[in-house]
Amino acid sequence: MASATGAARADFCAHSRPIILVAHLFARVGLDVVSFAMSSVALAQPSNGVHETKKRLVESLNGKMSKHVMIAPTQKRVPILGPMLPSTAGCWTKFSWIADKESNELVMVKNDRNDHMFFTACNDCKDVYAYSKGNGTNSLVNHKCSPKMVAATTASGILHFVKHGMPSSHQKKKMLNALSDMCALDLRPFYTVSGAGFRGVIQQALDIGFESKTPLFADNVLCDRTTVKQNCQSRKDSALESLLKDCKDHVVDGLMMGATTDLWMDDDSKKSYIFVTLHRIDEYFRLHDRTLAVREFDGDSHTAPNILANFNDIIEPFITLDDEIRTDLIVVNTDNASNNSGAGGLESEYKRISCADHKVDTCISYVLKKRTCEINGVRLSAFYEFEEEAPLVFNQITNCKKAVTVAKQGDFHKNISPKLQ
Numbered sequence: 001m002a003s004a005t006g007a008a009r010a011d012f013c014a015h016s017r018p019i020i021l022v023a024h025l026f027a028r029v030g031l032d033v034v035s036f037a038m039s040s041v042a043l044a045q046p047s048n049g050v051h052e053t054k055k056r057l058v059e060s061l062n063g064k065m066s067k068h069v070m071i072a073p074t075q076k077r078v079p080i081l082g083p084m085l086p087s088t089a090g091c092w093t094k095f096s097w098i099a100d101k102e103s104n105e106l107v108m109v110k111n112d113r114n115d116h117m118f119f120t121a122c123n124d125c126k127d128v129y130a131y132s133k134g135n136g137t138n139s140l141v142n143h144k145c146s147p148k149m150v151a152a153t154t155a156s157g158i159l160h161f162v163k164h165g166m167p168s169s170h171q172k173k174k175m176l177n178a179l180s181d182m183c184a185l186d187l188r189p190f191y192t193v194s195g196a197g198f199r200g201v202i203q204q205a206l207d208i209g210f211e212s213k214t215p216l217f218a219d220n221v222l223c224d225r226t227t228v229k230q231n232c233q234s235r236k237d238s239a240l241e242s243l244l245k246d247c248k249d250h251v252v253d254g255l256m257m258g259a260t261t262d263l264w265m266d267d268d269s270k271k272s273y274i275f276v277t278l279h280r281i282d283e284y285f286r287l288h289d290r291t292l293a294v295r296e297f298d299g300d301s302h303t304a305p306n307i308l309a310n311f312n313d314i315i316e317p318f319i320t321l322d323d324e325i326r327t328d329l330i331v332v333n334t335d336n337a338s339n340n341s342g343a344g345g346l347e348s349e350y351k352r353i354s355c356a357d358h359k360v361d362t363c364i365s366y367v368l369k370k371r372t373c374e375i376n377g378v379r380l381s382a383f384y385e386f387e388e389e390a391p392l393v394f395n396q397i398t399n400c401k402k403a404v405t406v407a408k409q410g411d412f413h414k415n416i417s418p419k420l421q
Contacts (some may be wrong), residue, residue, distance in 0.1 A: 050117050053109050054128045057098055057119055060128045068107065070096035070121055078106060080116050086133070091140040095120045100129065103286070243290055247318040250280050251326050257319070260333045260355075261311055263302055272297035274307075276314045290319065304345025311346060336362070368397065 060068045073085040073092045077400055098119040099106050107119050117130045117249075125145040131137075165173070179193050192198055207360035209216060250257060258279035265272045275294040281287055293314045311332070312325075319326045332352045334340040336359070346352050370382035387394045406412070 005276075050109055050111050050130050053107070054119065054130060057107065057121070057128045058126065061098070061121060061128070067101050069104070070097050070123070071099050071104075071106070072096050079135075080108070081106065081118055087137065089137045089141065091137050091143070095129075095140055096123055097405055103284070131145060155199050177302075199251070243292075244318060247278065249320060250319045251319055251329060254329065255280070256329055257333060258331050258333060259311075259315060259350075261307075263297060263307070272302065274310050274314075276311060278315070278318060302339050304339050304342030307339060308345050308349065325350075368394075 035122050044332065045219055060066045061070070065148065071084070073096065074083075078084060082095060097106050098101060098121055109117050111130075111132075112115050115132050115134060115338045117132050119128055120131050120140065121128045122143060122145060126147070127143065129139050131140075131142070182188060183190055200337070203219065208221060247257070256388060259276055261276045263272055263274050273294060274297045277291045279287060279289045293339055295314070297306075298310055298313070315330065316325055319330060327349045330350050332346050332350045334346065334352060335355050339345065341347055341352065367386050368384070371385050372380055374380070384394050
């Protein structure tokens, strides 16, 4: 039988799932949903203790495969701590908070007095300090970097907070030519050079070059595609095993989970694809979402039974316990397409709710869409049906459209941020 805490989590998930899914979907399109956009805290097990946690964080920050990142103090607020910039003390320009790399949440433990202790590290030497609102910043103000620690940190390739050199204009031109050649020779899109993964590879190459202190050939550093493929497969298998365990633990406690799914067709190949993403809340009420699969749709048509069969094939391994498939623990979120609510489909085995974003979009599109009609056989020019209800709103829309037209005609839009476009 689930504990009282487990029962509370189950009740929270069951009654708040629509709100959580909507918040998640809003966050996906960049809207600010405070309770989910605001970072939480990664609560370490109390038994670890402050000293053990500090030791673990020092080893992580100075290792080559760190599980933690350093986040500069800002005015952003997080639970318990409050503003990430607690005061105007000068030490906060030299220290950063330590957060879990995967969740981006601040690391926190409780000490013997049950105080919440956060952890901060020097940007240069990575020396770690425990911090709480009660103990102030004296230790941070009096901190002096050990030259040996700075040298070790620099040599490890963790250069993000060390003073950087700047390339000369000649070096930047050589890099520009190399990137242009790469896009042309390998038929890669230009946005490749803006990708976080690509820039991570370049940074790693620069770090390796810094460590070696001697010229290196790219062929001696790069791996062949087979090795990269095997590495991806191995890491995927490891992550999948961990995800299966987390989901099954959730099922054991009888806690609700959410799932989102959708289908689309590739215009060129005419092949259909389906994805399923699973959403769950852990014991600290943090929302986790993982895409379980993106695969080709199995079936000639997008009928309700075919959608259910594809959905079950993906999700069942994650919700099966002792040969029992716990469909009662899943709430499925989809768009308003009729095949998502058709007979013999998702609603025959799962509770389904319609996507709030799609409903809002439908309402807004209906109100803002221009219409036309015929009077005595004469078709009128397009007009807004509800313009009289909110003339200022529709006047603003018309002005914005005119501004966009002028910007495109004069090529001004090329100088505008993509987000504004």
